[in-house]
Amino acid sequence: MSLLRLRRASLSYPAGGGGSVEVLRDVSLTIRRGEFVTVLGRSGAGKTSLLNLAAGFVAPSSGAVEVDGRPVSGPGADRAVVFQNDALLPWLDAAENVAFPLRLKGVGRAARLERAARLFRLVGLEGHERKNLWELSGGQRQRLGIARAIAAEPEFLLMDEPLGALDAMTRDRMQELLLKVWRASGAGALLITHSVEEALFLGTRVVVMEPHPGRIGLEEPLDFSSRFLEGASARALKAEPAFIAARERLIAAIHVEETALS
Amino acid sequence: MTISATNPPEREASRPRGRAGGALSSAFLKRLPIFAALFTLTAIFGLWQIASARGWAPPVFLPSPERVWKAARTAMEVGYANATLGQHAAASLGRVMAALLATLLIAVPVGFVLALSPVGRGLLDPIIEFIRPLPPLAYLPLVIIWFGIGEGSKILVISVAMFAPIAISTAFGVGSASESQIRAARSFGASRIQTLRHVLLPAALPSILSGVRIALGAGWTTLVASELVAASRGLGYMIQSAAQFLVTDMVIVGILAISLFAFGFEILFRLVERFWSPWSRRR
């Protein structure tokens, strides 16, 4: 059982005048394989910084980031990242983009394209394999980005507002797709979002971050996503009193400081 | 799965299009610049023809198109200044291509260093900024003093002129890979070398190509200077030989040959760009 863990991790960036600004303080968070942790918080609360730590893009200034107890020393194929702007490679066609992690591992062209074809079916893009990126819509490109991360066969899937740039209708469908893909992959997921509904619907656990310095303010287990995967309808779930109550509670938690200020 | 509904049919319709009856006129409008260019060429040629026929300038200053054409045929068939036009052209082309290859081998890695290493940038920037604005005729004598009058010096002079454009556009191209593209690749397990090979280099390719285009322009410009001294073949050498004896028609033949090559390469590289990096114009 794989475990991605931040242990009292802090992160500071150098600031003007030789000082430094503390962006995260004493953040502790554990993500197991098969878990889906969603992260909410106001802009600047440190959500992306948290993901950067988990991905190994930056090192904690104190504390530790570990996978299965071993300290993380940089980015690695066990923790694949999906960005809001899909970060695809426009000089490759759709299939080669999805197969890109396999290419890095030295998988031959025929084999990797065959694996890619399976992922195209998984994200509902079959028939688009040989298209150029500029021939695809934003939602289709975002699905490619997700399929590509899955192709790396990661233990953990780290996603920074992967659906943030999509219109509401596409976004709802993509949430359902994301749950199915995540379940099929068996990976642990960390997903940052600005949408409280999205965090509630997708997460097996939700975390709310508070700013200045960024830290975890609230952490709650959730069961809406597992009920959806067991067959409940997404619309019915989102209309449940329990869902609405949780939503109001989280909105209040996110805005607690703003209210205190005003 | 039923999720593939966000699809491209609207794309067709959203392309800007003329209205009814606009098909013909829009095709015409699209080609208008080409017509205009053809008009300019015809006008210059016509003016040249008239000027020389009416004797507005003596033939030694302005030979007629017929005489230039005749000189071109002589140069091609009999030869001029020790060699045929083809041999002169081959010598010049060889120099420019050798210089381009040599420059690519050095300037592309330098471009990567400029883009990726602040220290490297600090070290190399003064050199590049020193070389960049220098006119070839200014450093030609020094190159000759240092390296003699052999073929190597000629190629070096052209290379120096090609260096800055390629290094700078490579650096620019490397910088065009986005932080998230690089980070995503790293998170799929790409090593630094793989990131270089699979993300930075392809991202830089369109810029490198336009750098090469600019460099070739600089190369042709420098060619004549490099053939000023102790050349026995080359278009620049041919032009200078002809100029010494006021064989103006042959001078013009040489000039036209160079411009034809330069233009040919420009077109070739645009085609290569379109073929190799169709994505670069889509962003």
Ligand SMILES: Nc1ncnc2c1ncn2[C@@H]1O[C@H](COP(=O)(O)OP(=O)(O)OP(=O)(O)O)[C@@H](O)[C@H]1O
């Ligand atoms: N490279 C950096 N150098 C200095 N400060 C930074 C850097 N990156 C982020 N910060 C600061 O850290 C804080 C948290 O930024 P972060 O990007 O993690 O927020 P976020 O929660 O992801 O915000 P958003 O919702 O707007 O994406 C912000 O105050 C930001 O200004």
Ligand SMILES: [Mg+2]
């Ligand atoms: Mg962010």
